[in-house]
Amino acid sequence: MLNNQSIFITGGTGTLGQAFIKKALTEFPKIKEITIYSRDEMKQYDLRREYPSGSFPRMNWVIGDIRDAERLNDKMKKTDIVIHAAAMKHIPICEENPEECLKTNVEGTKNVIHAAIENKVKKIVLASTDKAVDPISIYGNSKQAAEKLFLNASNEVSKFAIVRLGNIWGSRGSVVPLFKELAKTGIIPITHPDMTRFFCTEDQSADAVHYTLKNMKGGEIIIPKMKARKISDLAKELAPECAYKIIGLRGFEKIGEKLASDIELERLHESKHFWMINKTVPSKDAPCISHQLDSSLLLKYQLN
Template identity: 45%
Template sequence: MDLNSRSILITGGTGSLGKALTNHILTNYPNIERLVIYSRDEQKQFQMAQDYPQSKYPQIRFFIGDVRDKERLIRAFKGVDMVIHAAAMKHVPIAEYNPDECIKTNIVGAQNVIHASLETNVQNVVALSTDKACAPINLYGATKLTSDKLFVAANNIKGDNPIRFSVVRYGNVMGSNGSVIPFFLNKRKEGILPITDTNMTRFNISLQGGVDMVMHALDLAWGGELFVPKIPSYKILDVAEAIGPECEKPVVGIRPGEKVHEEMITASDSFYTYDLGKYYAIIPATLSWDLNEFIKTFKAEKVQEGFSYSSGENTEWETVETLRNLIKEHVDPEFKV
């Protein structure tokens, strides 16, 4: 896929993944016509603008706005070819305490992105999801599941508009804001790493892995697919051992809305799930394209009925040693035990 001479907008563009996408796009497609960073935090935009000065990156634009504001989105989307929807309220305990705010951003915001895309000339929309949207037990996960459903169903209401909507779902992004590894790296200074549950596991993906998924969906989605990567899991105890082997590790109990293990595909999803090699794709129940042609094009193989994909039952695992190497590579180049 050649993005040169195209225009892309990233909602939540000042977040961890938004910045990684920005770096990837500007590095690989220097002749992109326009890259719009859309977010509501002026301080983060100011800081990001220092890294991408207008004199060196004339194609980048910073656009203050909230996904809750449909009119602002419509204005921002004019002249944009592709939208990557990364804006969300994502902290589980904060969402539990402020449910209205989470719903306004994650559900109403998703609907606004869809409507603004349909009312302008956007050709392709990729929305970011989370493993917490799979069989959700917390409000954040429930709002992201609703968002996923809205983006998949948007392909049914587009009429003869050639726009495509798709979703990418993945696990914990290594080193992203608020995630466990930066948290533990900071807490290590105190000599204490609080463990929520000794059995807890999580999926693990690098920022670049997340970027690669988004680019895959932009390039190859037919509309309505929910892409899931094949990625390793880690045990929270191994993360703690990798970062602070000498630290105390008291068990403090799981937080409101947390799971011991995360899922990305449930047994109920297996009826619509296909193995594409590097990724799985959960396809919509109502298709706007030929399934046989899809299978042929991507050499897709239907998963077995009852198949599920859980961080606790994964076949691929990070070890203490691989985690240390990944932390040094992706999070803190100066890291050492």
């Protein structure tokens, strides 16, 4: 599938980008080129040490910002596949800097779309989040807008699709490394005792991108089947010796997340490891599995 293809990854130094690179290089030895396009030179420096040019000549490294439409367009030339994983993701920072969040997550995504169409890229996949479903945060709203842009971008040459993920286990900025760090203080803050979140592994996230590239026709949302975890249980598991302090929900948080909206359920189809939301094709079976797509309801269903 990826052999003889030139792949361009925005935000490629992040957790998803690294997982995708590892899987791609392992399973597809004849990849033509992988371009890592990101703006953080230190993250690129660190990752380049794992993939030295002498051993990995197919790796191409570019410092660039998705806000820079001209550079993005220039560096995407002769690309077959784009994985768009660049985004502002830290929710409190996005809340404090909403204009910057929108510039990156919405305007930057628009630039990716235009560059891909201009360069006649065949397949383009957006890495999205469950926060885009019925959003209440600026981050969630920005990713919902990015999804809408992708869902309406496909043409006869360039096909666009979305991978919608939960929290990637252990990724930078996620609750797992945070709890491990806070464990040193002896106190773990919990916003709400019943808060739940969906989690996926790095391998699941990479598998979801590969599955999307293999099966997409344009306009789909692919969702890997993920487990819901209660955050208070997670804290006890990661820091069993610590005390726990309930600090209350912040204005941009939900008690539970959803992987699909009620409207999307009408177009949802199920396979063994994934759900697929088609752009227009309805599904009669989707409503009966709706509890599996709501972290609060799914956890109750699992416990019962």
